[in-house]
Amino acid sequence: MSLKRREFVAGTAAVAAGGALAVGAAGSAHAQEPGDCGHKPKTWSFTVLGTTDIHGHAVNWDYYTDATYTDKAGNTVGLARIATLVKQIREEVGPERCVLIDAGDIIQGTPLAYYYARVEPITAGGRKAPKHPMALAMNAMKYDAAALGNHEFNYGIDTVRAFERQCDFPLLAANAIDAKTNRPAFPPYLIKRLRTPHGPDIKLGILGLTNPGIAIWDKDNVSGRMTFNGIPEQAAVYVPRVKSAGADVVVVSAHSGIDEATSWGDQLPYGEDVCGQVAAQVPDIDAILVGHTHKEVAQRLITNTATGKTVVLSEPYCWGYRLTRFDFEVELVHGEWQVTSCTSSVLNSNTVDADPYVTKLVEAEHEAVRSYVNAxxxxxxxxxxxxxxxxxxxxxxxxxxxxxxxxxxxxxxxxxxxxxxxxxxxxxxxxxxxxxxxxxxxxxxxxxxxxxxxxxxxxxxxxxxxxxxxxxxxxxxxxxxxxxxxxxxxxxxxxxxxxxxxxxxxxxxxxxxxxxxxxxxxxxxxxxxxxxxxxxxxxxxxxxxxxxxxxxxxxxxxxxxxxxxxxxxxxxxxxxxxxxxxxxxxxxxxxxxxxxxxxxxxx
The missing domain is CATH 3.90.780.10 (5'-Nucleotidase, C-terminal domain)
Incomplete structure (x- = not known):
């Protein structure tokens, strides 16, 4: 069963195949939990994998040179390579212990992305509309959720919505607000259930936040339709809601860097790259998948000033160069799972070959774009x-x-x-x-x-x-x-x-x-x-x-x-x-x- 947008609006919730509990703009859902019995501490581990700023790179190809992508550092790009890393880690830890998320900027940045926004747009043709290659790849890879990036809005809200309908996972943005209803325009968060053999399910809360700069950068596309609140401000509102919805562990996926200068000066009352501020100021966050700044940050540790707990941040560069890996260990205490350890690292996609299934899945779209760009x-x-x-x-x-x-x-x-x-x-x-x-x-x-x-x-x-x-x-x-x-x-x-x-x-x-x-x-x-x-x-x-x-x-x-x-x-x-x-x-x-x-x- 696919997680579609209708499951998140109007305060409804639905349990999806694979153990995901979807929570909408209002309301929550809980499952009955067995009691905590026995004297030995019950522990479990799981892994959250993260990508960001893929920018339309489905395969390892440079459409501007019409050749395999290469750079001086030997990087490779594209979801097909990332898919191989994801498959390896799922085999290592077990698919039931592995979650895959993204921090935004998915559908803009290459001629491949442009082609399916403008040349053969996914907004045209109704049920016969072409499938976006990024949706094809990400669905095949079984993403659990993705935060929206600012570049998602470059082609207008209708394109974002069309992409959303094609995805088998929710696009999250707690701070993207419908200008007419003053309610979230996209699902703010997702509760993902992870099954355990000897206790209640671990409930992983994934909160998505996008960049308020959209209001400036894509003013013509969003003005009068959506507004965008500050990232720390909205995290402070929604993290408690995620916890109230039953989350044992909270991961934020934010299209924002780690405490860098804001490019718009005083044009907006919000910061641009504020993930460090979020980690320090908003309690009950365990980890943050960082995006937007196209940097490689294997692990950054920031202490929350209210709780004294350590928050783990990681940013996996961009374009599919890297994959972030958060490894969690939890312990069952009085019937509730508590994080005892979290570490992060990044893996280089140039260490593996492309996944042949994902490559084949987008081959027709890839070849159509190659033909187009060589005119x-x-x-x-x-x-x-x-x-x-x-x-x-x-x-x-x-x-x-x-x-x-x-x-x-x-x-x-x-x-x-x-x-x-x-x-x-x-x-x-x-x-x-x-x-x-x-x-x-x-x-x-x-x-x-x-x-x-x-x-x-x-x-x-x-x-x-x-x-x-x-x-x-x-x-x-x-x-x-x-x-x-x-x-x-x-x-x-x-x-x-x-x-x-x-x-x-x-x-x-x-x-x-x-x-x-x-x-x-x-x-x-x-x-x-x-x-x-x-x-x-x-x-x-x-x-x-x-x-x-x-x-x-x-x-x-x-x-x-x-x-x-x-x-x-x-x-x-x-x-x-x-x-x-x-x-x-x-x-x-x-x-x-x-x-x-x-x-x-x-x-």
Whole structure:
């Protein structure tokens, strides 16, 4: 029997095959327990396995290169490899002692995921709708539950719901609230029964929490339909409810990192990566499966300030690189199971072969996407690599800016904004992107723009753009005059990701990395003249940035003059198809450069 959403709403509960006791937004269910008899302490052990941030990786394949995935560290990706690890552990400990969960970001991140959201969408066709390959794989692997991630909402709520219907396990999110009813929009938690041979069942409570940043990052998809409460705040509400529902052990699956800086500043009253705070502040949690930050954390121990008990946290990297393993030991005390030990570790998926059943199960979907991404869209006059984009202005990033600039300018033609100059924001999303000389395929362009962002146009002044550039220049660490240049230490200051390093296409400027943050931008010009702080511009910007992603100044509050629901990636592909040829002489402005005390770092 599958656990479907209807079993969780309206305060109902249902016992599913395999011993799961589902608990909904309200109400609970209990089973009769035999008494605790005998004098010898009764103990038992079980294992909880966890994945996170799989991001559409079903098999070990790179759709942008159309080849087996590989990286410098020798990692492998995909659920097919994870399935082998899961099978091995179930054989080791016994399937009745093994639980499998996920911490979110499942259905976005690869062309495979995109294809079944946009090309052959799982929302279309009713009962004949295609099956999402991630649902196929996860059902075959017998997942017990998954928390929702923020990227689940990239394609809209209807896609999330369609995926939910295809899953044989619940999608949990205690802090995702229906805006109309003010009740949980998804099941908050699950009670999973683990059978024991000499005592009552162990009742494992699994609480799911998603990231409140969804309200910013996917504002257009969720506004007016769902709201998202803070993670510690909602954990404090629901952990007691999970305990009241009979849980002996509580595991939280949270799409949130461990106490890192929040990317949205003060735009929301909640933190982004707060699992450490949850562990320290909310009593009665035994372990937390961490997600969102794409890090490998085998084990982090945090003491709860109220109880003095240790909470075990683990994050298994991303993409199926790793699998977290929590090993629990419990003892029956006065008729109740109590945790006496919990440890965590991570296993590397590159140590095993892919599970042939899972691989075969998604083979047709995989091959359909391979065919799609290999379609020719045009040609390129020379090889364009992104490798130098974090250090120098490159044609490949200017191409993104040019496409966005042209698209917005065409959209504003004939409007009251047509006379305003159009600039464009662009960032290096993928350090391995490359447009080859000669034939250019869909996958080449998609590899340059790996996110499913859409395009907006906002009114900005010259002064605001200057502030914007100062903010983006925080990407660089300070390089003192006379100090040796080490590129490996120059970028990503304070863990600032590449996707939050924007250039503004259409302006020329210097970034002086010898100067302190806030005083790095100089010589800003537009069409050869000094930037006028009072002049109005239209900035073409992706929806993530337009909605406040990255907490860049001014842009979230700026007036919207145009927006599109088409992915920028597809806009780029259409632009290339219409031109037929990518030639840097048509768009490369070489507009910015790094300097030290005014002297260019690169010739």
């Amino acid at each position: 020719t869209i045009g040609t390129c006059t020379e090889d364009l690599s992104i490798a130098r984009a974090p250090f120098q202005c490159t044609p490949i990033i200017d191409l993104i800016g040019k496409v966005q600039q042209d698209t917005v300018a065409a959209a504003l033609a004939g409007t009251s904004y047509a006379s305003l100059p159009v600039l464009a924001q662009a960032a290096p999303f993928n350090r391995t992107a490359d447009l080859p000389a000669g034939t250019v395929r869909w996958r080449d362009a998609a590899g340059l723009y790996i996110y499913d962002n859409t395009l907006e146009a906002k009114l900005m002044t010259g002064a605001q753009l200057r502030d914007y550039l100062e903010f983006t220049a925080q990407y660089f660490n300070t390089l003192a005059v006379g100090a040796p240049l080490d590129e490996s230490k120059l970028t990503n200051a304070n863990n600032r990701p590449d996707y939050n390093f924007d250039e503004i296409y259409g302006l020329a400027y210097d970034i002086d990395v010898s100067q302190p943050v806030g005083s790095r931008i100089s010589n800003v010009t537009y069409k050869g003249a000094a930037l006028d702080d009072n002049q109005q511009f239209v900035l073409a910007v992706n929806n993530y940035r337009a909605n406040g992603g990255g907490n860049f100044p001014h842009v979230a509050a700026a007036q919207v003059v145009w927006s599109s629901s088409a992915e920028i990636r597809n806009t780029m592909i259409s632009w290339v198809q219409s031109k037929g040829e990518i030639n840097p002489k048509d768009f490369f402005l070489n507009g910015w450069k790094l300097v030290r005390a005014g002297v260019p770092l690169y010739a």
